[in-house]
Amino acid sequence: MKITAQHIADLNKTQDNSYQEELNLLDTKLSRNSISLDEVIKKVADFQVAIPSWALGAGGTRFGRFSYGGEPASLEQKLDDIGLLHALTQSAGAVSLHIPWDIPQDYKTIKEVAQGHGIIFDAMNSNTFQDQPGATESYKFGSLSSHVDASREYAIQHNLDVIKIGEQLGSKSLTVWLADGANFPGQRNFQTALRHTENSLKSIYAGMPQDWKLFIEYKPYEPAFYSTVIQDWGTSFMLANACGERAYTLVDLGHHLPNTNIEQIVATLMMKGKLGGFHFNDSKYGDDDVTVGAIKPYALFLIFNELVYGMENNHNNPDLAWMIDASHNTKDPLEDLIQSLEAILIAYTQALLVDQKALRIAQQENDVVQCQEILQDAYRTDVRAILKAARLSAGGVIDPLAAYRKLLVREELIKERGTTSKATGL
Numbered sequence: 001m002k003i004t005a006q007h008i009a010d011l012n013k014t015q016d017n018s019y020q021e022e023l024n025l026l027d028t029k030l031s032r033n034s035i036s037l038d039e040v041i042k043k044v045a046d047f048q049v050a051i052p053s054w055a056l057g058a059g060g061t062r063f064g065r066f067s068y069g070g071e072p073a074s075l076e077q078k079l080d081d082i083g084l085l086h087a088l089t090q091s092a093g094a095v096s097l098h099i100p101w102d103i104p105q106d107y108k109t110i111k112e113v114a115q116g117h118g119i120i121f122d123a124m125n126s127n128t129f130q131d132q133p134g135a136t137e138s139y140k141f142g143s144l145s146s147h148v149d150a151s152r153e154y155a156i157q158h159n160l161d162v163i164k165i166g167e168q169l170g171s172k173s174l175t176v177w178l179a180d181g182a183n184f185p186g187q188r189n190f191q192t193a194l195r196h197t198e199n200s201l202k203s204i205y206a207g208m209p210q211d212w213k214l215f216i217e218y219k220p221y222e223p224a225f226y227s228t229v230i231q232d233w234g235t236s237f238m239l240a241n242a243c244g245e246r247a248y249t250l251v252d253l254g255h256h257l258p259n260t261n262i263e264q265i266v267a268t269l270m271m272k273g274k275l276g277g278f279h280f281n282d283s284k285y286g287d288d289d290v291t292v293g294a295i296k297p298y299a300l301f302l303i304f305n306e307l308v309y310g311m312e313n314n315h316n317n318p319d320l321a322w323m324i325d326a327s328h329n330t331k332d333p334l335e336d337l338i339q340s341l342e343a344i345l346i347a348y349t350q351a352l353l354v355d356q357k358a359l360r361i362a363q364q365e366n367d368v369v370q371c372q373e374i375l376q377d378a379y380r381t382d383v384r385a386i387l388k389a390a391r392l393s394a395g396g397v398i399d400p401l402a403a404y405r406k407l408l409v410r411e412e413l414i415k416e417r418g419t420t421s422k423a424t425g426l
Contacts, residue, residue: 001080001082001084001409001412001413001416002009002080002084003083003084003087003407004087004402005090005395006340006414007086007087007125007407008088008395008397010399011397011398011403012145012397012405013405015397015398015402015403016398016399017398018396019039019384019385019388019389019421020385021224021300022382022384022385023037023385023386024390026122026381026383026385026386026422028364029074029193029381030140030353031096033353033355033358034357035294035352035353037070037354037386039351039397040327040353040386040389041393042244042390042393043160043348043352043384044345044349044352044386044387044390044392045090045390045393045394047091047093047176047232047322047344047345047348048069048076048091048092048093048094048103048322049090049092049280049322049323049324049341049344050092050094050095050096050122050123050321050323050324051082051085051094051095051096051323051324051337052095052096052098052125052206052323052324052325053078053095053096053097053098053101053102053425054098054102054423054424054425055324055325055326055333055337056071056077056081056099056326056331056333056423057070057071057072057333057423057425058071058079058246058265058329058423059135059289059326059327059328059329060327060329062327062352064198064331066242066329067220067419067421067422068332068333068389068410069332069408069410069413069414069417069419069420069421070173070411070412070414070417070418070419071333071411071421071422071423072081072414072417072423073419073421073422073423073424074108075097075102075104075105076109076110076113076213077424078095078102079110079113079114079117079415080113080117081093081334081366082095082117082119082358082408083116083117083118083119084334084343084404085334085337085338085400085412086117086119086401087396088338088349088396088397088400089338089341089396089397089400090330090391090395091339091345091391091392091396092117092119092337092341092393093118094119094120094323095114095119095120095121095122095126095129095247096119096122096123096125096126097121097124097165097166097169097171098166098425099124099125099127099158099161099162100132101127101424101425102270102424102425104147104168104169105311105352107168107169110111110169111169111170114169115221116143116403117213118289119169120170120414121170121171122170122171122173122176122321122323123171123173123175123215123321123323124161124162124165124173124174124175124276125162125174126158126159126162126174126175126176126177127158128144128155128158128159128178128184129143129177129178129179129223135154136154137150137151137155139151139155139179142180142188142196142198142229143179143180144156144176144178144180144197144200144201145178145180145188145193145194145196145197145200145229146196147181147188147192147193147300150360150395152196152200155200156203156204157202157232158393159174159176159192159204159207160204160218162207163204163207163209163212166212167209168213170313171310172211172212172213172351173212173213173214173215173276173277173321173399173404174204174208174212174213174214175215175217175277176201176204176214176216176217177185177217177219177224177249178197178228178229178230179222179224180193180197180216180224180225180229180230181193181221181223181224181226181227181229181231182226182227182278183224183226184226187226187334188227192236192383193229194229198228198239198241198242198329199232201214201216201239201242201243201247202242202243203293205243205244205246205247208246210246211352212246213241213247213248213249213276213318214240214245214246214248214276214320215247215248215249215276215277215408216230216236216240216247216248216249216250216270217230217250217252217255218230218233218235218236218255219231219258219280219287219394220230220254220255220256222286223412229257232323233249233265233268233269236249237269237272237274240274240276242363247274247276248274248276248277248319248384249269249274249275249276250276250277250278250279251265251266251275251278251279251285252278252279252281252323252325253270253278253279253280253281253292253300253303254279254281254282254283254286254287254288254289255282255284255285255287256278257287258286261270262303262329263302263303263305263306264301266278266303266307266310267304267306267309267310267318268304269310270306270307270310270314270317271310271314272313272377273315273316273317273318274317274322275310275320276318276319276321277321277322277323278320278321278322278323278325279323279325279392280300280322280323280324280325280326280340280344281294281324281325282294282295282296282326282328283295283296283338285296288321289325289326289327289330290326290327291326291336291340292324292326292340292341292343292344293339293340293342293343293344293346294339294392297346297347300343300344300347301347301350301378301379302375302402303347304348304350304351305345305354305378306376307320308348308351308354309356322342322344324340326340328416334404334409334410335401335404335410335418337402338404339401341399341400342387342400343384344418345387346384346387347365347388349383349386349387350378350379350381350383351378353378353381353383354373354374354375354378355377355378358370358374359371359374359375362374372392
């Protein structure tokens with residue numbers, strides 16, 4: 001199934017245009033704070049979020065996985081699904097591949113399919129948390145941190161192989177997440193594990209092309225429940241510094257203990273020029289990976305407030321890589337991704353509306369009440385009309401979720417692929 005420009009034009013003719021009246025009111029409000037509505041719309045229209053190749057099928061837990069039918073059974077079909085999202089939203093113009101789940105069989109064809117959908121290849125993701133069929137070494141007790149030399153070398157080589165795959169696709173970055181750690185006290189020597197990890201990452205970094213970036217994720221627990229080698233942003237930051245100037249920390253919203261001040265982490269990393277990317281999801285308890293903005297939308301806004309400030313003021317920090325990293329256990333995966341894209345853009349837009357000049361003055365005057373009022377005024381502004389205008393200007397549909405359902409996309413995919421097709425990955 002492919003959504004054409006004619007589909008989009010026809011859909012937009014039938015959609016509610018009352019948002020134009022809301023835009024006029026917003027224009028009046030923003031002009032008081034010397035904020036250009038047109039500039040905001042352009043920034044929102046330009047904002048692109050990568051879709052991970054593992055997010056197009058039904059998610060799952062260790063207890064079970066329930067398919068929705070019509071799942072993409074090949075990388076080409078996954079790109080087709082992202083193409084559907086991008087056609088509707090015009091904000092999903094990149095894909096992040098996970099290897100070995102999605103190794104291209106024909107690079108020329110894969111690149112042509114992606115180009116046909118207007119999709120580029122974002123960060124490559126390696127996998128050293130699973131033993132693959134035919135593996136000659138095991139990651140059961142660690143990969144890049146393993147005390148077994150052969151296991152470390154095997155994991156290093158895998159990452160170098162992932163880089164080679166990415167080079168053929170036009171990717172320019174590698175994301176490394178490690179499940180390495182220990183489940184019981186005394187199981188591992190902390191210093192040895194960290195030293196091995198640093199040396200392994202240095203080897204990977206040395207094998208990257210000069211125009212590539214290395215993103216190092218962190219996570220406090222799971223599957224290692226007593227200790228995790230890269231358990232927090234400080235450890236990731238330290239390892240990135242040890243590797244070199246093209247190595248950065250990657251922040252995943254779900255990879256934090258409850259009530260962690262993620263916006264402060266973001267601000268610190270950007271000030272140091274070491275924030276490389278961001279993985280979006282939401283959570284109630286831990287790494288729940290639920291729909292972005294479904295649980296803590298205000299927290300997401302506060303994070304974007306720091307991201308927007310950093311993008312304007314920390315020019316030593318590179319352009320950020322954005323990606324959704326969620327699991328869709330009880331939702332149609334494509335509908336879930338549409339909702340996530342909407343939540344991301346809402347938070348980003350709200351952050352663009354913060355009166356930064358007034359906020360700086362209130363901070364200097366220690367007017368704590370006014371600081372809160374300024375932030376919450378932006379957060380409580382309904383910016384959905386801006387998103388609609390941005391999508392329309394970029395060639396998307398005014399209401400992607402309504403359009404998705406009107407076009408019966410899932411039903412059409414089931415007709416094309418059947419009810420038993422299953423996506424690779426989680």
